[in-house]
Amino acid sequence: MARASMARLGMSVLLSASLAMSAFVGALAGPLADGQTAYKQAQYAQAAKLFRQAAAQNPRDGRAHFYLGLAYSRLERYGEAKASFETAVNHLSPGDPLAAKARGNGALMARIQLRQN
Secondary structure, eight states, rough: HHHHHHHHHHHHHHHHHHHHHHHHHHHHTHHHHHHHHHHHHTOHHHHHHHHHHHHHHTOOOHHHHHHHHHHHHTTTTTHHHHHHHHHHHSSOOTTTTHHHHHHHHHHHHHHHHHHHH
16 A cells, blocks of 8 residues: 555656646747747747747746847847847846846947937
8 A cells, every 4th residue: 555655646746747847848938939939040020029929928027128129120120129128128137148238239229220310
């Protein structure tokens, strides 16, 4: 009887671990990851759409706003890119390397906008 209980407990632990891993993998396969794939394939409009979805799902995810800024910059939507980079800076921790990149990219977008006007 003890063996049967141990077997059930072992199966329960394996099932819990499997479910946790499935949830983790599912989280990776969301709009942020799909947007990164589209961006790498130079599908910038599709990437922007997916990054907007990721930002809408989690408005405090600075990475989603950063990558949205990159996609907008490739689409030459510099004002929206600048705004996305600024939002990214506000939601990333100061020590995050993406925060420094977002600040630099935001400043670049501002310079480009000035030249266009």
